[in-house]
Amino acid sequence: MIGILLAKIKIFIRYPLTFLAMVVMSIGFALIIGGGNGNVINVPVYVADDAIRGTVVEDILNESEAFKFNYMSKAEVKQQIANGKAETGVALYEGDFRVLVGVDSPNVNLVQQTVNGAYSKKLQYEQIYTAANATTNSDKEEVKKELEETIADPIFSIQSANFRGSDAVIINRKLHTIFGFTLFFVIYTIAYNVFHILEEKNNGVWDRIILSPARKWEMYVANFLYSFGTGYLQVLIIFLVFRYWVGVDFGSNFGVALLMLIPYVFAIVALSILITGIVKTVQQFNAVIPIIAVSMAMIGGAYWPLEIVSSKFMLALAKIVPITYGMEALNGVAIYGYSLNELLYPISILLLMGVVMTGVGIHLMEKRHV
Amino acid sequence: MLELVNLSKKFKHLYAVKNLNMFIEKGEIVGLLGPNGAGKSTAITMLSSLVEPTTGDVRFKNKSILKSPGPIRRVIGMVPQEIALYNDLSAEENLQFFGRIYRLKGNDLKQKIDEILELIGLADRRKDIVKKFSGGMKRRLNIGVALLHNPELIIMDEPTVGIDPQSRNYILETVKRLNEEKQMTVIYTSHYMEEVEFLCDRIYIMDQGNLIASGTKEEIKRILSAEKTIIVKADRLNNTFIDSLKQNPTINRVTVENKTVTIIVPKEINIFQTVLKLAEEAKLELNSVDIKTPTLEDVFLHLTGRALRD
Ligand SMILES: Nc1ncnc2c1ncn2[C@@H]1O[C@H](COP(=O)(O)OP(=O)(O)OP(=O)(O)O)[C@@H](O)[C@H]1O
Ligand SMILES: [Mg+2]
Numbered sequence: 204m205i206g207i208l209l210a211k212i213k214i215f216i217r218y219p220l221t222f223l224a225m226v227v228m229s230i231g232f233a234l235i236i237g238g239g240n241g242n243v244i245n246v247p248v249y250v251a252d253d254a255i256r257g258t259v260v261e262d263i264l265n266e267s268e269a270f271k272f273n274y275m276s277k278a279e280v281k282q283q284i285a286n287g288k289a290e291t292g293v294a295l296y297e298g299d300f301r302v303l304v305g306v307d308s309p310n311v312n313l314v315q316q317t318v319n320g321a322y323s324k325k326l327q328y329e330q331i332y333t334a335a336n337a338t339t340n341s342d343k344e345e346v347k348k349e350l351e352e353t354i355a356d357p358i359f360s361i362q363s364a365n366f367r368g369s370d371a372v373i374i375n376r377k378l379h380t381i382f383g384f385t386l387f388f389v390i391y392t393i394a395y396n397v398f399h400i401l402e403e404k405n406n407g408v409w410d411r412i413i414l415s416p417a418r419k420w421e422m423y424v425a426n427f428l429y430s431f432g433t434g435y436l437q438v439l440i441i442f443l444v445f446r447y448w449v450g451v452d453f454g455s456n457f458g459v460a461l462l463m464l465i466p467y468v469f470a471i472v473a474l475s476i477l478i479t480g481i482v483k484t485v486q487q488f489n490a491v492i493p494i495i496a497v498s499m500a501m502i503g504g505a506y507w508p509l510e511i512v513s514s515k516f517m518l519a520l521a522k523i524v525p526i527t528y529g530m531e532a533l534n535g536v537a538i539y540g541y542s543l544n545e546l547l548y549p550i551s552i553l554l555l556m557g558v559v560m561t562g563v564g565i566h567l568m569e570k571r572h573v
Numbered sequence: 574m575l576e577l578v579n580l581s582k583k584f585k586h587l588y589a590v591k592n593l594n595m596f597i598e599k600g601e602i603v604g605l606l607g608p609n610g611a612g613k614s615t616a617i618t619m620l621s622s623l624v625e626p627t628t629g630d631v632r633f634k635n636k637s638i639l640k641s642p643g644p645i646r647r648v649i650g651m652v653p654q655e656i657a658l659y660n661d662l663s664a665e666e667n668l669q670f671f672g673r674i675y676r677l678k679g680n681d682l683k684q685k686i687d688e689i690l691e692l693i694g695l696a697d698r699r700k701d702i703v704k705k706f707s708g709g710m711k712r713r714l715n716i717g718v719a720l721l722h723n724p725e726l727i728i729m730d731e732p733t734v735g736i737d738p739q740s741r742n743y744i745l746e747t748v749k750r751l752n753e754e755k756q757m758t759v760i761y762t763s764h765y766m767e768e769v770e771f772l773c774d775r776i777y778i779m780d781q782g783n784l785i786a787s788g789t790k791e792e793i794k795r796i797l798s799a800e801k802t803i804i805v806k807a808d809r810l811n812n813t814f815i816d817s818l819k820q821n822p823t824i825n826r827v828t829v830e831n832k833t834v835t836i837i838v839p840k841e842i843n844i845f846q847t848v849l850k851l852a853e854e855a856k857l858e859l860n861s862v863d864i865k866t867p868t869l870e871d872v873f874l875h876l877t878g879r880a881l882r883d
Contacts, residue, residue: 206673214661407657410623414646415674
């Protein structure tokens with residue numbers, strides 16, 4: 204089996220062009236469509252009550268990843284909304300805020316949510332100040348500092364589950380695009396590598412191996428490992444490029460995100476085995492792969508978030524597409540901060556799909572050969 | 574050593590091989606001859622345990638290979654009709670790959686590879702990628718790969734198709750040498766008479782799935798010993814002439830191909846004068862009239878009414 208694997212790796216190193224093309228395409232598409240920093244949505248803000256300045260509200264708004272809150276005068280905010288430069292603006296009062304809506308879009312809700320969160324935090328802080336009897340500004344500063352230190356270094360931590368209402372989705376467009384195109388393009392790399400089995404069967408190499416003391420499973424396993432390896436290498440390179448070269452923030456668990464790719468790549472190898480088991484010729488395979496890859500990417504939310512899909516039918520279809528679960532696992536890690544328990548769901552579905560499709564695919568290939 | 578018993582293979586409605594009976598003794602070179610689609614490759618894949626027969630049995634050393642293909646697989650060297658190599662690897666790497674598959678390692682493998690590259694005349698091209706080889710070079714490597722593990726029985730399915738005469742002779746000589754020096758048993762498939770005639774001790778002739786003749790070269794030619802073949806050539810053959818030949822009661826068979834008419838008559842008949850007379854009557858100008866001693870080609874013609882090669 205090592206010999207088989209070695210031969211494949213030799214060929215891979217000798218002809219890396221297709222592989223590199225896939226890597227470059229994934230990165231290119233994600234860069235172009237996901238955009239650089241310019242993609243962060245601009246939200247003009249004006250301060251209607253100076254009491255809000257220097258509070259935690261400002262801090263939180265500044266830290267927002269999805270939105271860039273730009274401070275300006277009331278007139279400028281209104282103008283930006285009026286001439287369509289911004290979808291929505293915000294007016295900050297002392298204990299309250301207004302969202303000024305120009306175009307009604309899902310972002311309006313998200314802006315409202317973000318600002319609302321900031322005000323709740325402010326309220327929380329104020330209650331603490333009262334409890335700590337901090338009346339002067341310097342007292343407040345001190346309490347705030349202590350508070351922040353405590354939060355950063357808690358005595359005991361409480362695990363908290365994120366509660367996300369149905370209309371409170373967080374969509375990180377940049378990460379979403381990277382994930383989407385990575386998961387999409389790797390389908391091609393994997394499928395064409397798995398397809399070597401059919402080529403070997405057609406050109407007689409497989410027969411030679413059957414006559415040899417090598418076992419058939421060694422062929423399957425070697426092909427599986429090779430396809431998995433190249434597939435994983437591809438997604439790994441793409442993620443590393445974005446993380447360390449482009450400098451995209453993958454959340455705090457980059458390592459876990461890399462782990463989440465394993466069950467996905469596994470499932471795609473299995474899917475490719477299944478397809479290889481079904482098609483009969485190279486031509487069929489070449490025709491089928493793009494169709495499957497593209498439609499899976501659309502159904503599974505690689506191009507656009509599933510959250511904006513309303514068709515019940517499409518959502519039901521999404522349930523049977525591996526890419527859906529790959530996206531869920533990655534988004535879960537990088538954006539939503541899923542706990543291990545929550546991640547287990549997409550992982551186990553991917554693994555289950557993988558096992559079933561591998562089994563059926565190999566069965567079909569074996570049956571046809573005799 | 575190897576025995577095919579009423580072997581048949583049916584694809585949908587077509588019998589590719591029908592009730593084939595054959596035997597091969599150790600050390601023999603046996604030829605399997607037949608035109609395109611005769612069922613040669615199908616027979617060979619069945620006897621090498623790669624394809625299951627629809628009915629019938631293949632027995633190797635008196636044991637059926639259907640239940641336990643292991644013993645025959647261990648001794649077979651297979652040269653498939655289609656080139657079965659990794660196109661993206663070099664000649665040497667291909668040999669390494671298939672050598673490892675046969676559990677050869679280290680120095681043994683290296684030596685064996687050198688030996689085979691020498692044998693197939695590719696020693697100076699060992700580092701070249703197969704994709705860039707000529708058809709003949711690929712064919713030679715295709716043979717070389719089958720010899721890596723010193724097979725007892727080598728099965729060659731039309732190994733010389735598309736090879737220039739020089740390489741072809743070289744391959745034929747090599748096969749003969751392997752047989753003589755290493756007592757390799759050989760099953761050799763071809764639709765070239767000359768090859769089979771040169772190489773083989775015994776010959777099986779197939780057509781459309783059926784075995785139509787078998788035996789030693791001499792035995793097979795004796796099928797025609799009661800007859801002889803006359804070749805008539807003319808630039809403007811006409812139907813009057815051909816019809817009159819066909820109607821002649823002393824002529825057994827008439828076949829026409831381009832500007833050539835082949836006539837088979839009983840040995841004792843002197844047809845020469847008759848042919849000339851009929852030609853004159855049909856106002857036909859003859860180029861030549863030859864009397865031929867029978868070849869395997871003629872046997873095939875005799876048995877099927879068709880030429881062996883299309
Ligand atoms: N897998 C298959 N499915 C259907 N029909 C097949 C298959 N393999 C072979 N045949 C048919 O069986 C017949 C015999 O084919 P085979 O390849 O054994 O002939 P052959 O004697 O090797 O011919 P050639 O000299 O062209 O190689 C042909 O009519 C062919 O079309
Ligand atoms: Mg054939």
